[in-house]
Amino acid sequence: MAESLFLEVVTPQKAVVSEEAQIVVAPGSEGEFGVLKDHTTFLTSLKVGCLRYKDATGKERYVFINQGFAEVLPDKVTILAESAERRKNIDTDRCQQAKERAEKRLADESGDVDSVRAEAALMRAVQRITMSKA
Amino acid sequence: MATLKEVKVKIVSVKKTKQITSAMKMVATSRLRGAQMSMEAFMPYASKFAEVLGSISGNAANDASPLLVAKEEVKKVSVILCTSDRGLCGGFNVHLIKKAEQFIQSELQGKDVQLICFGKRGRDWAKKSPFEIEDEYLDVVGGKIDFSVASSSGQKMIDSFLEGAVDEVYLVYSEFISMAIQKPALKQILPIPSLEDVAGETQVDEDSSNLPEHICEPSSVTLLGEMLPKNVFIQIYDALLQTSTSEHGARMTAMENATKACEDMVDELQTTYNKARQAGITADLMDIVGGAEAIKG
Numbered sequence: 001m002a003e004s005l006f007l008e009v010v011t012p013q014k015a016v017v018s019e020e021a022q023i024v025v026a027p028g029s030e031g032e033f034g035v036l037k038d039h040t041t042f043l044t045s046l047k048v049g050c051l052r053y054k055d056a057t058g059k060e061r062y063v064f065i066n067q068g069f070a071e072v073l074p075d076k077v078t079i080l081a082e083s084a085e086r087r088k089n090i091d092t093d094r095c096q097q098a099k100e101r102a103e104k105r106l107a108d109e110s111g112d113v114d115s116v117r118a119e120a121a122l123m124r125a126v127q128r129i130t131m132s133k134a
Numbered sequence: 135m136a137t138l139k140e141v142k143v144k145i146v147s148v149k150k151t152k153q154i155t156s157a158m159k160m161v162a163t164s165r166l167r168g169a170q171m172s173m174e175a176f177m178p179y180a181s182k183f184a185e186v187l188g189s190i191s192g193n194a195a196n197d198a199s200p201l202l203v204a205k206e207e208v209k210k211v212s213v214i215l216c217t218s219d220r221g222l223c224g225g226f227n228v229h230l231i232k233k234a235e236q237f238i239q240s241e242l243q244g245k246d247v248q249l250i251c252f253g254k255r256g257r258d259w260a261k262k263s264p265f266e267i268e269d270e271y272l273d274v275v276g277g278k279i280d281f282s283v284a285s286s287s288g289q290k291m292i293d294s295f296l297e298g299a300v301d302e303v304y305l306v307y308s309e310f311i312s313m314a315i316q317k318p319a320l321k322q323i324l325p326i327p328s329l330e331d332v333a334g335e336t337q338v339d340e341d342s343s344n345l346p347e348h349i350c351e352p353s354s355v356t357l358l359g360e361m362l363p364k365n366v367f368i369q370i371y372d373a374l375l376q377t378s379t380s381e382h383g384a385r386m387t388a389m390e391n392a393t394k395a396c397e398d399m400v401d402e403l404q405t406t407y408n409k410a411r412q413a414g415i416t417a418d419l420m421d422i423v424g425g426a427e428a429i430k431g
Contacts (some may be wrong), residue, residue: 012180043354079185080183
């Protein structure tokens with residue numbers, strides 16, 4: 001069995017994940033990257049996306065990540081995200097509402113809509129929905 | 135001297151007040167616990183963030199981001215004032231407001247000051263003050279605080295700082311030291327004072343500082359540029375958490391004192407009542423004895 005590394009996902013609200021993992025795949029802003037034990041130290045920003053990892057028993061787990069940073073050390077990966085949740089905790093109804101709201105705002109052409117924020121909200125909602133359906 | 139009945143009514147009413155204050159104390163205690171828990175939950179994020187920031191800022195120049203550069207001429211200054219929405223917490227809000235007032239008067243003389251108020255008490259004061267209220271956020275302090283409040287308000291400040299609408303941003307909040315002690319504190323938020331200060335607190339005891347330099351992707355300057363605004367949000371969020379915890383702490387102490395004062399008052403009134411009662415009995419006895427003597431005679 002492969003050697004494991006320690007994965008931590010923390011948000012301002014709470015620590016979402018804190019456990020051993022065999023492999024971690026994270027959505028870096030420059031592209032998705034995978035980390036095994038003894039990876040070189042590495043620091044990157046993350047985009048909205050899905051973090052995948054295999055836990056100690058080899059089971060694949062998924063965590064939604066809303067932007068942030070990842071620090072990779074040889075035996076530890078720390079993810080600092082503004083918000084994060086495990087796939088099973090995603091509230092699909094809320095996401096659906098958020099998605100509709102964001103779409104409505106983007107469709108609004110009156111000009112006083114913060115389109116950057118609306119787009120980000122839409123992206124988050126879509127990502128969450130895709131993840132919960134997978 | 136008050137009549138027996140008056141004293142009795144007073145005792146009952148003070149006892150009722152005491153019931154209310156002690157109930158409020160219990161509510162404050164449980165809220166305090168909740169607030170402390172969210173403060174603790176925030177700790178790992180904050181310290182890890184400071185550590186990472188420290189490790190990339192170590193070799194960055196001090197003008198790596200526009201957020202670090204002080205304006206040559208400071209004209210317009212924002213002061214963020216964190217207070218509670220509700221009263222009955224002793225001198226808590228008064229102290230915070232005083233701190234802001236003093237700071238504005240001593241340091242910001244002649245500058246154009248605008249206020250950003252978290253909490254109703256500070257807002258109410260600001261309305262009466264000669265300063266302009268730029269923004270107000272009610273129903274934030276004291277309840278469950280969402281990080282998005284800190285990030286959206288922080289983003290607004292950063293935007294206006296970069297646009298040049300504001301030259302400096304300060305934060306007045308209550309530092310939570312212990313259940314009994316809360317201290318009004320002041321912090322400069324923008325321009326970010328210096329990288330050493332930002333990272334300084336946590337970096338010293340971490341063994342990661344002697345690790346080899348990180349490979350950064352994108353470059354460390356870009357990363358730093360992304361992390362610094364986040365650091366502003368973190369400071370605002372931290373201030374809100376601390377203020378809200380302090381509020382509950384202050385209310386707890388205030389209510390405890392009020393409960394004690396009620397007890398003292400009831401004791402005192404009870405003594406008055408007893409004395410009045412005794413005096414009444416003595417007077418009655420005197421009457422009877424007097425009457426009996428008169429019949430005998």
